[in-house]
Amino acid sequence: MARTENKKISRRQFFFIIIQTQIGVGVLSLPFDLHQAAKQDGWISFVLAGLCIQLLIVAMWLTARQFPDDDLISFLPKLFGNAIGKLLSSAYYLYFVCVCVLILVLFGRMLHLWILPNTPFWVLAILLAFTCLYLISSGLLVMARIYTFVSILLVIIFLLLVSALPDIQLVYLLPVGQTPIPQLVKGAQAAVLAMLGYISFFYLYPHTKGTPAERLKTMSYANLFVILFYLFVVFVSFTYFSTSEITFVPQPVLYLLKAIELHVISRVDLFLLSMWIVSVATSFSTYLFMASKGLTDMFHSKKPSRFAVFSTTLIVVASLIVGIDEQPIDSFTQFVTHVSMVFSNVIPLFLMLYTVSIYRFIRRKRHGKV
Amino acid sequence: MARFKLLPLVLSLLLLTGCWDQRQFKNVKLVLAAGVDAADEGKVESTVVITNVQSSSEGPGAEQTQIVSAAGHSPLDTRTHIDQKISKRFDQSKLHVLLLGEELAKKDIYAYLDMFYRDPKSNLHAQLAVVGGTVKDALSLSVSGEPRISEYITGMLTGERRSTHMPNTNIQLICSELLEPGQDFVLPYLTVNQEESILEYRGLALFSGQSYSGSYLPSEKAVLFLLMKGIRGADAQMTRKVGGDDHPDVNDFITVDVKEIHRKLSFDTHGSLPKVEIKLKMEADVLEYPPNHLQSAKKIKELEKQIEKDLTKEAKEILGQLQEVNSDALGLGRRLQAYHPKAWKKLNWNEVYADIEINPSITFEIQSHGITN
Known part of the structure; x- marks a missing residue:
């Protein structure tokens, strides 16, 4: 018991894993996506999305606390029996692989556009994927330490954005509340995509120290942090670019730093890009970890590294098939957005309803008989 | 075995240099x-x-x-x-x-x-x-x-x-x-x-x-224009004529450095065309005023009044020029849109901008006059 307790991550590490997973590839384009959907009221959409995610977190917590020692892949069979459980687990595996592929192609596309127009995508894909494979093969505890360590970069990103504050015009946020509700909801959808990663709660929960209530509290703080961080990014982008200009710049965060010159760094955008790569790598690693851990557990194997290598190769090959041309990436993003709605929102909600009603009832009955 | 462990190291040396995207100065x-x-x-x-x-x-x-x-x-x-x-x-x-x-x-x-x-x-x-x-x-x-x-x-x-x-x-x-x-x-x-x-x-x-x-x-008016826009650099120096007759003399001029500005824009959207009021409050230091006597509060009041009148007149000229060439360089339209979205939607700003009424009013305050009176 003492040994497993030692292998568990602390609540602080839990916090950093969550924020590093949630803040990822989407941070550079989030303000643009929000603006596309809801104009200058995009930030309202974003807050809306943040609140919905908080509700989802509570829902996931209600499910997870019924299974103090199991993560998603091992409690699904307990809930629905072996056949359906295995089916759902496989579906989740494919979902995580899809998200990994999406992260990889968006990453490749961004680097291709901004700094490495001549470097072939397969080089970038392999570099990122296999570095992350190396990271996850050391286990959750090492990952947690790395994630905690690299969170200092978020502070630097924040400070870089602060340097843009003298040039903002607050009037671009006004008038408030001119966007009709359907568009706000559409904006919220875009925001949820940028904040994906809360599903990792199911994987981290059993491996984190602390009482259930403490862990929920940490998770909520992490979510709050992510909301505030993104909100700041959105605020700076919305006020730096005018309402009509932002429709021309798909990566507003990078673009606004491109126009800033610090004393030591002439091209701040490239500096930010290199830190952003770390954020992408952490998100990618978490998904890769969830995918390969799921696969290992499904086969009850003692050799996790094989499954990790298999998953990474699968992801790299799939991402090469998708490629980094605009059209396929857009359709693939659409696809992953829809799939995510199901796997990150609908199913966790359903699991919660099922757990607190039917499953509790069945278990009580089963215990009663024994 | 040890030999193989070195292999990845050597490989990364060769492969991680990145040969595609070099842009060399030469x-x-x-x-x-x-x-x-x-x-x-x-x-x-x-x-x-x-x-x-x-x-x-x-x-x-x-x-x-x-x-x-x-x-x-x-x-x-x-x-x-x-x-x-x-x-x-x-x-x-x-x-x-x-x-x-x-x-x-x-x-x-x-x-x-x-x-x-x-x-x-x-x-x-x-x-x-x-x-x-x-x-x-x-x-x-x-x-x-x-x-x-x-x-x-x-x-x-x-x-x-x-x-x-x-x-x-x-x-x-x-x-x-x-x-x-x-x-x-x-x-x-x-x-x-x-x-x-x-x-x-x-x-x-x-x-x-x-x-x-x-x-x-012209550059003489640029300072006041920028102050009306709410922008101030490291210093904002203006030389204006106070007193004297038709034969100006160096003693008729005062040079001030505007230290602080407070700007307030308000729109009156009751009429068919919006009316704009620009209230600008300035606090300034006197840098140059050869006639002296700046210790008397009365004299300072007098100077302030005169500068206020002068600057308000100049502000009107600036706004007139802006409207004449249809340049909304103060961004009034965007502010109207921000605070009165309904009124904005009814207007075609490009067409009405030249005809709207813009009233500048400037209050000027001397807060210090250097180390002499």
Whole structure:
């Protein structure tokens, strides 16, 4: 018991894993996506999305606390029996692989556009994927330490954005509340995509120290942090670019730093890009970890590294098939957005309803008989 | 086994260098100052100043500049033609100054800036200025004591910005106002003085929509205009006539440095056209006033009143000029949209802007008068 307790991550590490997973590839384009959907009221959409995610977190917590020692892949069979459980687990595996592929192609596309127009995508894909494979093969505890360590970069990103504050015009946020509700909801959808990663709660929960209530509290703080961080990014982008200009710049965060010159760094955008790569790598690693851990557990194997290598190769090959041309990436993003709605929102909600009603009832009955 | 452990290390040394995206200094010619002029038949003529560094065996290499221009259908087309005239190719990613010829600026300038916005390598914090006459003349000047024309112009513009004669502008910063309806912008206006072989800062070129309106705000009025816009550099010095008769004398003038400004814009949207009220409160230090007697509160009140009257009159003139050339450089339209979205929707701002009533009222306060009375 003492040994497993030692292998568990602390609540602080839990916090950093969550924020590093949630803040990822989407941070550079989030303000643009929000603006596309809801104009200058995009930030309202974003807050809306943040609140919905908080509700989802509570829902996931209600499910997870019924299974103090199991993560998603091992409690699904307990809930629905072996056949359906295995089916759902496989579906989740494919979902995580899809998200990994999406992260990889968006990453490749961004680097291709901004700094490495001549470097072939397969080089970038392999570099990122296999570095992350190396990271996850050391286990959750090492990952947690790395994630905690690299969170200092978020502070630097924040400070870089602060340097843009003298040039903002607050009037671009006004008038408030001119966007009709359907568009706000559409904006919220875009925001949820940028904040994906809360599903990792199911994987981290059993491996984190602390009482259930403490862990929920940490998770909520992490979510709050992510909301505030993104909100700041959105605020700076919305006020730096005018309402009509932002429709021309798909990566507003990078673009606004491109126009800033610090004393030591002439091209701040490239500096930010290199830190952003770390954020992408952490998100990618978490998904890769969830995918390969799921696969290992499904086969009850003692050799996790094989499954990790298999998953990474699968992801790299799939991402090469998708490629980094605009059209396929857009359709693939659409696809992953829809799939995510199901796997990150609908199913966790359903699991919660099922757990607190039917499953509790069945278990009580089963215990009663024994 | 140990041998195999070294293998990845050696491999990474070979593979992680990244051979695809190198841009080496030796392969390009750096351009620090460039400009575009309008040419015949709708073409554009670009001029670039290329800095060549001659390497020498000891000490820093000597710098030589080369000025090349070529005409073409678009800015990037001219680039091809310029490359055909120079050795290697030129690279604008370190551009410091971009000048726009007066005639060219009268067209839609977005078309000429598009290549900068689109290219990830371009330097968006390059300074922009409009040149009366042609850019070619301006960049061909050899200014004594200033070996680099790019440094000369940026230095000049920085100075004007610090003394509140122009706002902070660069290619990126004007983009918001270029594209946003209900907001126009200004750019510094320079002219070429061939006799003395220098450039002169003349004032602020007023833009209407995306093109230069053809009129500029003289530099004496630029300070008050920027203060009305809520912008203040390191200092904001103004010299105004107080008292005296028709034969002005140095004793009739006061020079003040505006230290603090509070601006309040309000819109009255009850009528068919909105009325705008600009309230500007200034607090200033007296820098120069030869007649003295600034210890008396009465005298100070008197001076304040006089300056207030003078500045309000000047503000009206500035606003008149802005309305005349249909340049909403104060961004009143965007503010109307922000605070009164309903009224904004009913109006076609571009058409009504020239006719709306704008009332400036300025309150002026002297807060200190240096170390003498």
